Structures are given as C-alpha cells and as structure tokens.
Amino acid sequence: MQHAKRIMAYFYMPLLFLVIGYGVFFLAARPILDFVHNTVHLITLDRPPKFSAEKTTKSLKLVTANQQQTLKMDHLKLPTYGDQFGQLTIPAVGLEQPLYFGDGEQQLAKGVGMYNGSRFPGERGTTLVAGHNVTAMHNLNQVQVGQQIVVRTSYGVYTYGVTKKLVAKYNDAQAFDLSGRQPKLILYTCYPINMVGLTPDRLVVYGSLQSGPIIKM
Amino acid sequence: MKRFMMGFVLAVVACISFGLLNGQVSAASNSAGQSIIKNLENGANGGKLKVNDSDLNQVRNYVNSGKTTVTQDQANIANNAINEVRGIVESAAPDARTYTQAVEKLSADQKTQIRNIVYKAARALGLSVMFNQGTAGNSSNDTTGTGADTPNDTAGNAANGTPGADGTNGSNGTNGKNGTNGVAGETGANGVNGTNGTDGSLMPTLTDRAGNVVYQPASPNGSNGTGTIVKQTGNDYLISIISFLAILAVAGLGYGLIRKNQRVDA
Amino acid sequence: MQRTLRHLGEGILAFVLTFFLFTFSVLTIVQFTLLNPKFMHQQVVHSGYVSAVTSEAHQNISNLGAGSGIPKKVLKSVPSKYNVQQDINTFIDRAYAGAGIKLEATHIKKQLRTQVYAYARMKHLPLNQTTRHAVEQYVNKSVDQYAQSVQVPYLIQIGKNVQAIKQYVLLGLLGTLLLCLVLGSVLKKQVKLAHRMWRYLSYCLTGNGLMLIIAPYMLLGSQVIDRLGIGTKGLYRLVTTYLHTFVWIFIISGLISLAFGLGCIVISEVRRKNRIHRSEVS
Numbered sequence: 001m002q003h004a005k006r007i008m009a010y011f012y013m014p015l016l017f018l019v020i021g022y023g024v025f026f027l028a029a030r031p032i033l034d035f036v037h038n039t040v041h042l043i044t045l046d047r048p049p050k051f052s053a054e055k056t057t058k059s060l061k062l063v064t065a066n067q068q069q070t071l072k073m074d075h076l077k078l079p080t081y082g083d084q085f086g087q088l089t090i091p092a093v094g095l096e097q098p099l100y101f102g103d104g105e106q107q108l109a110k111g112v113g114m115y116n117g118s119r120f121p122g123e124r125g126t127t128l129v130a131g132h133n134v135t136a137m138h139n140l141n142q143v144q145v146g147q148q149i150v151v152r153t154s155y156g157v158y159t160y161g162v163t164k165k166l167v168a169k170y171n172d173a174q175a176f177d178l179s180g181r182q183p184k185l186i187l188y189t190c191y192p193i194n195m196v197g198l199t200p201d202r203l204v205v206y207g208s209l210q211s212g213p214i215i216k217m
Numbered sequence: 218m219k220r221f222m223m224g225f226v227l228a229v230v231a232c233i234s235f236g237l238l239n240g241q242v243s244a245a246s247n248s249a250g251q252s253i254i255k256n257l258e259n260g261a262n263g264g265k266l267k268v269n270d271s272d273l274n275q276v277r278n279y280v281n282s283g284k285t286t287v288t289q290d291q292a293n294i295a296n297n298a299i300n301e302v303r304g305i306v307e308s309a310a311p312d313a314r315t316y317t318q319a320v321e322k323l324s325a326d327q328k329t330q331i332r333n334i335v336y337k338a339a340r341a342l343g344l345s346v347m348f349n350q351g352t353a354g355n356s357s358n359d360t361t362g363t364g365a366d367t368p369n370d371t372a373g374n375a376a377n378g379t380p381g382a383d384g385t386n387g388s389n390g391t392n393g394k395n396g397t398n399g400v401a402g403e404t405g406a407n408g409v410n411g412t413n414g415t416d417g418s419l420m421p422t423l424t425d426r427a428g429n430v431v432y433q434p435a436s437p438n439g440s441n442g443t444g445t446i447v448k449q450t451g452n453d454y455l456i457s458i459i460s461f462l463a464i465l466a467v468a469g470l471g472y473g474l475i476r477k478n479q480r481v482d483a
Numbered sequence: 484m485q486r487t488l489r490h491l492g493e494g495i496l497a498f499v500l501t502f503f504l505f506t507f508s509v510l511t512i513v514q515f516t517l518l519n520p521k522f523m524h525q526q527v528v529h530s531g532y533v534s535a536v537t538s539e540a541h542q543n544i545s546n547l548g549a550g551s552g553i554p555k556k557v558l559k560s561v562p563s564k565y566n567v568q569q570d571i572n573t574f575i576d577r578a579y580a581g582a583g584i585k586l587e588a589t590h591i592k593k594q595l596r597t598q599v600y601a602y603a604r605m606k607h608l609p610l611n612q613t614t615r616h617a618v619e620q621y622v623n624k625s626v627d628q629y630a631q632s633v634q635v636p637y638l639i640q641i642g643k644n645v646q647a648i649k650q651y652v653l654l655g656l657l658g659t660l661l662l663c664l665v666l667g668s669v670l671k672k673q674v675k676l677a678h679r680m681w682r683y684l685s686y687c688l689t690g691n692g693l694m695l696i697i698a699p700y701m702l703l704g705s706q707v708i709d710r711l712g713i714g715t716k717g718l719y720r721l722v723t724t725y726l727h728t729f730v731w732i733f734i735i736s737g738l739i740s741l742a743f744g745l746g747c748i749v750i751s752e753v754r755r756k757n758r759i760h761r762s763e764v765s
Contacts (some may be wrong), residue, residue: 010685010748013494017501017690018697025694026504029462043346044710046426051716055556081430101278107545113706116278116430117271117332120421123276130550178270197617198624217251345712424712464499468666471495475673478489 035149037140060084071122071213076155081116086110086153088129093142099151103130112187114137117178120159121151122215131187133203137189140203149185149189149207160185160207167191167201175204184210223467249292251336256296261303265314272432298338301461302331322368339423344431487634493674497683500666507659508695508736514652516729518645520579523725527571530724533718537567540632544595544625551621557602558595561590562629566590570633578635586630595622635718679756681751688744695737699730 002159037157050097051070079101082130086099088111103113112131130136143149149160175185184207250396254277260267279285287295306313310322323331423432516522527533540562545555570586577584599618603610674680702708708726713719 009682010689013686013743014689014693015496017686018693020498021502021505021690021694024464028464035307040707043712044707045345045424045428045712046710048709049428049711050721051719073281076281080282080425104430105511105542109546109549115271116433117269117274120278122716125270134549134552148740150585153590161686174359178274182688190550190552194552194606194608194609196599196613197614197623198547198551198620199617208264311621347712347714422714428712428714464502467495468499471492471499472673474488474492474495476492478485478492479673 007064024125041131057115058152062087062154063157064152066156066211066213068213070089071155071215072216073217076215078120080153082086082107084111086151089150089152090147091150092144092147093139095139095143096135097136099129099153107134108132119178119183120215121153121185122156122183122212124183125213126178126180126184126186127151128178128186128188131175133189133191133193137187138193140187140189140205141191141193143205148210149187149205151185151212156213158212159210161210162205163208164204164206166204170200170202170206175202183212183214185209235397249289250285250287252292253287253295253299254280256299257399259303259308261319262311266306266310266316269316275432279425287342295338298334298341301334305331341449343426344423345426345428346367347422347430352462394456484632486542486747493679493683494686496666496670496673497686498690500663500670500683501560501687501694503659503662503666504691505688505694507656507663508691508740510652510656510659510731510755512729512732512736516732518649518652520575522728523575523579524572526721526725526728527575529728529747530720531638531715532717532721533564533568533571533577535720536632537562537564539715539717540567540629543628543632545657547621547625547628551617553599553602553621561594561598561700562588562591574633574635575638581643581646583639584634586626586633588626589627591626591629592622595625635721639734676758678751681747683750685744685747688740688747690744692737692739692741692744695733695740699733699737703734705731717757 015100017105023087064130076198081102082104083101083102084098084100087096088099098111100107100111100113101116103115107113114120114130115128115130121127124197130171131156133140143162143165145162145165149162151158151160176188187205188202190199191201192199254273257268257273257276280287305327306319306323309324309327310319313319313322320328336346422430422434429464544561546559548555548558570588574584574586596618596689599621600610603618604612608614642700670683671680674683708723708730711719711722713722
C-alpha cells in the first residue's frame with residue numbers, strides 16, 4: 001500500500017504542480033495574456049492563408065443577353081476580392097480583357113481590375129476600372145467619344161457610351177469622383193501610354209450607362 | 218410511444234421553423250448589414266464630415282457579397298462602434314469636413330482609442346487584420362528616424378510656428394521629408410503631413426476569415442502604423458506583483474509548517 | 484497529523500521551487516531566443532526568407548514597372564539575392580540594437596537606371612527631361628518598394644522593446660535562479676533524508692517539464708500559428724518558422740527536464756532501497 005502510494009505520488013504530485021502552477025502563472029501574467037488573447041483572434045484566419053498566384057475562377061458564366069430590366073441585390077452573388085466576374089470590351093479598338101473585382105497587382109497582371117471601393121456595374125454609382133498601359137489598356141488612347149464600351153458580367157450585360165476622354169493627375173479628386181447616383185463607368189491607365197517611368201498623369205475615359213439591368217435593394 | 222411522437226413533432230416543427238427562419242435570416246442579415254451602411258452614410262458633425270465614397274462602397278460590397286451574413290448582433294456591435302467613433306471625432310473636431318482635418322485634431326490617445334474600437338468591431342464581424350510586407354509604417358527606405366516615436370506636437374507647431382519643431386515630424390521617416398517643407402514656414406502643413414503618415418495607421422487591411430480582402434485603406438501613404446491593441450495600465454501589473462508576493466507568502470507558509478511540525482526522525 | 488503537515492509544508496516548498504524553476508526556464512529561453520538577434524538570423528536562413536524576399540522584391544519592382552511602361556523582362560535580374568541577404572542581415576542587427584536603417588540600395592538604383600535607359604534606347608523612346616524625371620521617380624519608388632520588402636514589419640518596434648526589457652529579463656533570470664537555489668537549500672536542510680530530497684527534486688523537475696510541454700503543445704495543436712493573417716509568403720514563412728521553433732524549444736526543454744526528473748526518481752528509489760538495506764543489516 002505504502003509502495004503504491006509512493007509510486008502514485010511520482011505521477012500526481014507533478015500533475016498537481018502543473019495545475020496549480022499554470023493557475024498562478026496565468027494570474028501573474030494576465031496583462032500579457034489578455035493582450036495576446038485579444039490580438040490572436042483578430043490576426044488569425046479560419047485556415048492558413050493561400051499564396052497561389054492564380055485565384056481559381058470556377059467556371060465563370062457570363063450573361064450573353066439580359067433577361068430582366070432590374071435585378072434584386074438579394075438574388076445576386078457578388079464576387080469577393082480577386083475574383084474575375086466579367087469581361088470588358090471596346091469593340092471599336094479591339095480591347096477585350098477579363099474584368100476582376102479588385103485592382104491589386106495580381107488582378108492588373110491578368111486583365112483589368114475594378115476598384116473595390118466603387119460600385120458594381122448596374123448599381124447606382126460609379127464603377128472605376130484600371131489597367132496597365134503596357135498590357136491590358138495599351139490601346140485605350142485610341143478610344144473616341146461616342147464609341148461603346150461593353151461590360152459582360154455574371155449577372156448582366158452593360159453597354160456604356162463614351163462621353164469624355166481626358167488626361168488628369170493621379171490625385172485629381174474631381175476626375176475620379178465616386179459620388180453621384182448616376183450609373184457610370186470610369187476607365188483609366190497611366191499616361192503617356194508609351195512612356196517609361198512613373199508618371200503622375202492618367203488617361204481617363206468616361207462612359208454613361210446606355211443599357212443593362214439596374215440593381216435594386 | 219408518446220415520447221417518440223412528441224420527439225417527432227418537435228423535430229418537424231424545428232425543421233419548419235428552421236426553413237422559415239432561414240428565409241427570414243437572409244432578409245434579416247441584409248437589413249442588419251444595411252443598417253451599418255445607413256449609419257455610415259450619416260457621417261459626423263451633423264453630416265458635414267462624410268465617410269469617403271470609396272470606404273462606404275467597400276462596406277457596401279462586403280455586406281452585399283453573396284458570401285457574407287451579417288447578424289443583428291453583429292450589426293449592433295458595428296453600429297455601436299461607429300457611434301463611439303463619431304462621438305470621439307465630434308468632440309475633438311466638431312468643425313472638420315474631411316478625414317485629414319479630423320485626424321489633425323485627434324490626439325495620439327484618441328487615435329489609439331479609435332483603432333481599438335475598429336479592431337473590436339472587426340472581431341465582432343468575423344474579420345481579420347491582414348499583415349503584409351510594408352506594414353508598420355516603414356514606407357520609406359529611411360527608418361533611422363523611426364526611433365523615439367515622439368508624438369508630433371502639431372498644436373505646438375501651429376502655436377509657435379518654430380521650424381525647429383519640424384524635427385519632431387522628421388522622426389517619423391516619411392514625415393521627415395515634409396519637415397523640410399516646414400522650414401519654409403509651413404509648420405501647419407507639417408502637422409498635416411505628420412498626420413498623413415499615421416493616417417494609414419488608423420485602418421489596416423481587413424480580410425474575411427478566408428483571407429479575401431474586404432477593406433483596404435485609401436490613404437495615399439497606405440502605411441499601417443504600429444500600435445498595441447490593448448493598452449497596459451498600472452492596475453494590470455498590480456495583479457502580477459500581488460501574485461508574486463503571494464507565492465513568496467505561500468513558500469513562507471510551507472517553511473513555517475515544516476518548522477512547526479519537525480520532529481527527530483530515525 | 485504532524486507528519487502530514489510536515490509533508491504538506493515540504494510539498495508547498497517543492498511547488499514554489501517548481502514555479503520558480505519554470506519561471507527561470509521561461510526567462511532563459513526568452514533570453515536566448517526572443518532577445519537574441521542570432522536566433523532571428525537562424526530563422527531567416529531556416530525559412531528561406533532571403534529567396535522569398537528576393538522574389539517578392541522582384542515582383543514588386545516588376546509590377547511597378549508594368550505601371551511605368553517597362554515590361555517585366557527588362558527587370559528580371561533586379562534585385563540580386565546576395566544584396567538582399569546583406570540588407571536583411573544589416574536590418575535585423577540594427578533593429579535589435581533599437582536603431583533604424585537607411586537603405587541606400589545604390590546597387591538597385593544603378594541596375595534599374597542602366598536597364599531602363601537601355602530599354603528606352605532600344606525602343607527609340609524620347610529621353611527628354613520629363614522622361615528622365617519619370618524614370619527617377621520610378622527608381623526611387625522601386626527602392627521604397629524594395630525597402631518595404633526587406634524590412635520585417637514591426638521588427639524595429641520589437642527591437643526597441645527588446646532593448647528596453649533586456650536588463651529586466653536578465654535581472655529576472657538572476658533573481659529566479661537565486662530564489663531556486665535558496666529554496667532548494669532550505670528544502671534540503673528541512674528534509675532530513677537524502678532520498679526524500681531526490682524525490683522532491685523529481686517532483687520539481689517533472690512538474691517543470693510538464694509545464695514547459697503542455698501549453699506549447701496545445702498551442703501547436705490548435706494550429707493558431709499556421710492561421711496567422713499574413714499576406715506575403717516570405718514573411719508568413721519567416722514568422723511561422725520563428726514561432727514554431729520558439730514553441731518547440733519549450734517542448735524540448737520540457738522533455739529534457741522530464742528526463743532529469745526521471746533520473747531523480749531512479750536515484751531516489753535506489754537510495755531509498757540502499758537505506759532500507761543498510762538499516763536491515765544493522
């Protein structure tokens with residue numbers, strides 16, 4: 001009996017020390033642990049981040065013809081950042097590029113990107129789309145007023161008429177004004193088109209909506 | 218048999234309720250999310266200070282995304298956070314009409330407070346803060362000035378108009394360049410530039426739990442400053458000190474017990 | 484009853500000794516890892532951070548080039564891995580010293596100017612003042628991007644904190660070591676029988692070992708470290724490698740402590756048997 005008690009003590013004593021020790025340690029280190037606890041949930045994701053260069057575009061189906069004049073927001077599945085959700089075409093100059101949600105480097109390397117702080121085509125507001133002058137928008141300077149821009153998305157086809165074309169500074173708030181309830185499109189790229197180096201100028205093309213289903217809440 | 222029937226009825230009722238509720242939840246989550254947008258659209262200072270269209274649109278796009286469900290509880294937390302931030306801004310900068318003007322007037326403490334409120338709201342909405350290379354304000358190749366983190370005494374600059382105070386701005390790397398401008402006498406502008414350096418630090422990049430970007434700050438500098446999430450106060454460390462003393466007291470107790478009950482053992 | 488209370492007192496002393504031994508172990512590990520720039524250097528090598536940063540810096544500079552009318556192929560050798568390694572090492576050393584760094588990156592500026600102007604001449608592009616100014620803007624912005632790629636976020640802030648708490652950690656180390664020695668000698672003096680002293684020592688060492696193992700193991704199991712929200716691959720690998728290694732050091736130290744504890748158990752039992760044998764013989 002004594003022997004058993006002695007042997008058992010080699011197990012339960014360290015375990016007891018473990019439990020009480022952790023209790024005291026957590027109490028003593030509470031300021032640091034509170035900080036860690038508050039931070040950990042904020043800076044972690046549900047699963048490890050992915051770094052694959054390509055975001056898988058699972059069988060994107062673009063609408064060919066509009067079925068309705070209005071669409072309800074509840075019924076739409078809007079994309080998340082980095083998804084391709086459409087195609088931008090300017091038939092007059094032969095520009096045809098995949099359209100992504102988000103205008104980060106990954107998106108601009110593959111096509112044109114819609115600024116995630118602007119409105120989707122069809123919403124009452126401005127859609128701001130960027131592209132590199134060396135690649136996707138190398139012939140944007142050939143666009144003329146009156147020509148058409150077609151944006152095919154997964155929920156509708158939108159046609160814009162070019163209303164204006166100008167050169168503006170990158171930080172010109174008026175040129176890139178996102179306010180207003182009229183559905184409109186702004187395309188921009190670095191200017192001059194064939195210059196090397198960082199330029200503060202942007203070639204900006206404006207389009208107003210001619211046809212396409214309006215998205216309602 | 219009776220219990221089985223009751224269980225079956227309960228299960229059917231649960232399924233029907235769940236089905237009905239599901240439909241309602243989508244509508245509820247949409248209206249819960251919309252309440253956040255409406256609250257943001259109100260801005261601050263009686264509507265004089267408006268939330269940027271780009272920021273508002275990013276919130277709209279997140280709320281309206283097919284993969285987002287905002288519950289009423291989450292919306293309440295987010296709205297409370299917006300109201301809290303509005304209160305701070307309205308008390309510090311009642312006449313501000315732009316972000317820059319508002320941030321200029323905020324003290325370092327208030328900025329930290331706002332950041333903490335935003336983090337709290339982000340946690341409640343199930344968002345994460347994404348860190349990238351270039352986070353933490355090192356947006357230039359010269360971080361030697363990042364040393365002492367001396368707060369920019371913009372009020373002092375404005376009051377004294379002393380070019381010497383430009384050096385304070387200079388301690389923030391990027392701001393140092395602006396400090397040169399201040400020598401030309403534009404000390405007020407230095408304050409603004411210094412604030413711009415931390416402008417980006419008020420809002421980091423937020424992502425959903427899967428890592429998809431939800432919000433990116435539109436600050437031209439785009440640098441996210443350092444800063445602790447939770448401030449340590451003297452009271453917190455008091456507990457640590459008490460615990461340490463308690464441990465020593467326990468050791469003393471143990472020693473006392475041994476001495477008191479000592480006997481000569483074989 | 485008296486015996487029980489005495490044993491209780493000895494147990495309490497042993498527990499307090501375990502607690503301070505644990506604190507000493509934690510502080511020692513922190514001293515040789517978190518507060519030691521060599522540990523960071525090792526993790527940089529271990530995680531392949533230099534290659535990742537070289538690749539990311541190249542990508543950033545190329546992306547900037549794409550926005551500046553410069554195709555990717557023009558910039559393919561910028562920056563070089565050797566220069567990146569030098570800059571990272573310097574940055575870490577300076578950060579841990581609590582100072583910042585002014586990255587001149589003259590090697591990058593020179594390379595970029597040479598390659599961009601060569602491309603412009605090849606394409607017969609006008610090299611007027613406007614173009615030269617634009618190219619300089621691009622070069623400076625590229626250096627900024629490069630600096631961002633090299634600088635580990637928050638490391639400068641961490642370095643300053645390290646400088647601030649280094650002396651306190653050292654004091655804490657010495658203080659807890661002293662307390663351990665004092666408590667150990669008090670316990671030894673009070674516990675008359677040698678085999679009992681080994682027994683209590685085994686409790687302390689195995690308790691310490693368990694405390695060093697359990698929480699870190701649970702942390703690894705929860706995969707919190709792998710789920711950190713870090714958007715750049717190189718930085719993600721550096722931070723996760725660093726944290727994994729840091730946590731594993733706790734676990735290995737715990738296992739070593741457990742091994743010593745087991746050794747003390749064996750010694751205690753052997754000495755106890757010898758004592759019983761001696762008393763039976765006499």
